[in-house]
Amino acid sequence: MEQILVYFYTYKEVIFVIALSIFLGIEVISHVPSVLHTPLMSGANAISGVIIIGGIILVGHADTSHISTELVLGVFAIIFATLNVAGGFVVTDRMLEMFKKKKK
Amino acid sequence: MDKIIGTLNGTPFTMGETLLQFSYLLAALLFVYGLKLLSHPETARRGNIIAGAGMLLAMISTMFLHKNADGQGIALTNIWIIIISIGIGTVLGWYIARTVKMTAMPQLVSFFNATGGLASALVALLEFPHADIHDVRLVLVTLLGLVIGSIAFSGSMIAYGKLDGKIKDIRAGIMKYVNIALLILVLAIFVYMLVSGKNTSELSWELYVLFGVSLLYGVLFVMPIGGADMPVVISLLNSFTGIAAAMAGFIYNNQAMILGGILVGAAGSILTVLMCNAMNRSLLNVIVGAFGGGPSSAEAEGGTMKEITLSDASILLSYSQNVVIIPGYGLAVAQAQHVCHEFDQLLASKGVNVRYAIHPVAGRMPGHMNVLLAEADVPYSQLVEMDDINPDMPNTDVAVVIGANDTVNTAAIDDPGSPIAGMPIIHAHEAKNIIVMKRGRGKGYAGIENQLFFGEKTRLLFGNAKDSLQALVSEIKSL
Numbered sequence: 001m002e003q004i005l006v007y008f009y010t011y012k013e014v015i016f017v018i019a020l021s022i023f024l025g026i027e028v029i030s031h032v033p034s035v036l037h038t039p040l041m042s043g044a045n046a047i048s049g050v051i052i053i054g055g056i057i058l059v060g061h062a063d064t065s066h067i068s069t070e071l072v073l074g075v076f077a078i079i080f081a082t083l084n085v086a087g088g089f090v091v092t093d094r095m096l097e098m099f100k101k102k103k104k
Numbered sequence: 105m106d107k108i109i110g111t112l113n114g115t116p117f118t119m120g121e122t123l124l125q126f127s128y129l130l131a132a133l134l135f136v137y138g139l140k141l142l143s144h145p146e147t148a149r150r151g152n153i154i155a156g157a158g159m160l161l162a163m164i165s166t167m168f169l170h171k172n173a174d175g176q177g178i179a180l181t182n183i184w185i186i187i188i189s190i191g192i193g194t195v196l197g198w199y200i201a202r203t204v205k206m207t208a209m210p211q212l213v214s215f216f217n218a219t220g221g222l223a224s225a226l227v228a229l230l231e232f233p234h235a236d237i238h239d240v241r242l243v244l245v246t247l248l249g250l251v252i253g254s255i256a257f258s259g260s261m262i263a264y265g266k267l268d269g270k271i272k273d274i275r276a277g278i279m280k281y282v283n284i285a286l287l288i289l290v291l292a293i294f295v296y297m298l299v300s301g302k303n304t305s306e307l308s309w310e311l312y313v314l315f316g317v318s319l320l321y322g323v324l325f326v327m328p329i330g331g332a333d334m335p336v337v338i339s340l341l342n343s344f345t346g347i348a349a350a351m352a353g354f355i356y357n358n359q360a361m362i363l364g365g366i367l368v369g370a371a372g373s374i375l376t377v378l379m380c381n382a383m384n385r386s387l388l389n390v391i392v393g394a395f396g397g398g399p400s401s402a403e404a405e406g407g408t409m410k411e412i413t414l415s416d417a418s419i420l421l422s423y424s425q426n427v428v429i430i431p432g433y434g435l436a437v438a439q440a441q442h443v444c445h446e447f448d449q450l451l452a453s454k455g456v457n458v459r460y461a462i463h464p465v466a467g468r469m470p471g472h473m474n475v476l477l478a479e480a481d482v483p484y485s486q487l488v489e490m491d492d493i494n495p496d497m498p499n500t501d502v503a504v505v506i507g508a509n510d511t512v513n514t515a516a517i518d519d520p521g522s523p524i525a526g527m528p529i530i531h532a533h534e535a536k537n538i539i540v541m542k543r544g545r546g547k548g549y550a551g552i553e554n555q556l557f558f559g560e561k562t563r564l565l566f567g568n569a570k571d572s573l574q575a576l577v578s579e580i581k582s583l
Binding site: 011014017018021022024025026028029030031032033034035036037038039040041042043044045046047048049050051052053054055056057058059060061062064070071073074075076077078079080081082083084085086087088089090091092093094095096097098099 | 135136138139140142143144145148149151152153155156159162163166167170172176178179181182183185186189190192193194196197198200201202204206209212213215216217219220222223224226227229230231241338339342345346348349352353354355356357358359360361362363364365366367368369370371372374375378462464469470471472474475478479484487489
């Protein structure tokens with residue numbers, strides 16, 4: 001019990017962020033009309049490409065004097081994450097554009 | 105930028121570090137705000153762009169302001185490598201997203217989800233050797249990021265293959281046990297790595313085994329799931345990718361990544377729950393795959409299906425007041441959305457009130473029918489959700505069921521022994537007349553006989569949905 005409390009105190013900021021983000025996610029998304037299920041999923045999917053920051057940090061501090069596994073895989077991580085980000089946002093926009101034009 | 109502007113707990117911090125954290129806060133707010141706007145039809149497009157702007161901000165500020173533990177910024181060579189990699193990804197992603205046919209949307213969403221999962225797995229794979237094994241929290245989140253990211257990647261690739269028709273469902277009973285065994289193996293390796301006492305850099309062999317087994321688990325976990333369960337799996341995998349990104353956020357203590365990842369994880373989970381509720385099944389039930397199991401008690405009854413001729417159908421429809429079209433996956437398979445819209449416009453020109461009834465799990469991803477019909481220019485005011493249309497069904501002259509089956513199966517209401525008992529359905533059976541377009545006499549995905557098809561008021565029009573609709577359109581025109 002005491003250990004859990006120690007753990008909680010040590011990481012209290014992070015735990016706050018997690019708890020509030022979960023609540024926020026649920027609040028923001030609930031009651032979405034089914035018309036928007038696909039674009040919402042696809043837009044959220046693009047946000048999960050935020051892993052690209054990890055890729056940038058990784059490659060950013062990698063040793064570039066020679067080609068290492070770390071550098072190569074890091075570059076792939078960035079490429080894949082960008083695919084997720086760019087593709088995700090563009091495809092969502094394309095979908096929503098379709099919804100838009102027949103509003104009139 | 106390197107100017108020290110203050111100290112926190114005795115550690116000095118610079119202008120650059122402060123600005124970086126500030127831009128992360130801004131990015132996180134843009135994600136939340138974007139997602140909020142995305143959940144309303146009028147503001148959705150703006151929301152998407154705002155979330156994208158948040159991402160761009162986070163990327164650029166990381167590139168120019170991030171410093172490692174030694175206080176070193178990102179060197180120019182590295183910046184170029186990063187920019188070129190981003191360039192390649194952007195061009196590729198943009199090209200794919202713009203050129204793929206709209207009907208291939210479910211596959212595409214799965215594919216992009218897979219790439220995000222893979223990126224998370226790679227980041228975790230590369231960061232693990234740098235972690236201090238005594239920092240249990242760090243080791244834990246890194247391994248979790250690896251496992252969840254890998255499962256999201258391989259699972260989404262299989263989902264992509266299935267939606268694209270490249271991979272068939274494998275529904276052997278033994279899969280259940282193989283999957284449980286694999287999951288236990290993943291856990292075992294995981295725990296071993298935590299308690300082995302070896303340094304992280306000495307665990308590379310174990311690390312790659314864990315990576316491999318997780319990938320395999322992702323494949324086998326999605327393999328038996330198919331058909332009407334696809335919307336559940338797709339939203340579940342979507343939430344996995346978000347969680348994997350959040351785990352990576354913990355590695356770097358990066359609030360934007362943590363918040364973004366958890367937001368997506370939460371959103372995906374809600375969508376998963378919504379989809380499960382729409383089928384009245386638990387998530388476990390979907391994953392283990394109880395569909396297609398024992399025969400239902402009503403199966404023996406059967407009866408005869410009564411066909412309708414094209415001319416009878418066209419007369420019936422043309423002289424109706426209220427027609428409700430109930431689309432299902434068959435409409436998507438036959439690519440009949442355009443001719444379907446032609447059909448509804450033709451009826452509308454004859455003074456018929458035509459609406460579409462959309463079941464939440466119709467199709468293969470959440471909201472599939474909406475996207476499909478939007479592509480054909482059907483105004484979304486014409487698309488009515490299940491709960492809103494059901495009270496109107498008794499006043500409906502003709503319910504036209506196009507390629508839908510389980511979502512209108514009355515066994516869900518009146519046969520407690522049926523595998524789909526309790527699943528909310530569209531009350532097509534309450535309409536005065538029902539016309540069902542289906543390819544053959546087969547059963548739906550759930551493998552359950554549908555009493556609606558044998559009903560007194562039901563008439564069937566066999567054939568591919570596109571051909572049937574086309575024939576019907578020309579028949580109505582010649583009236």
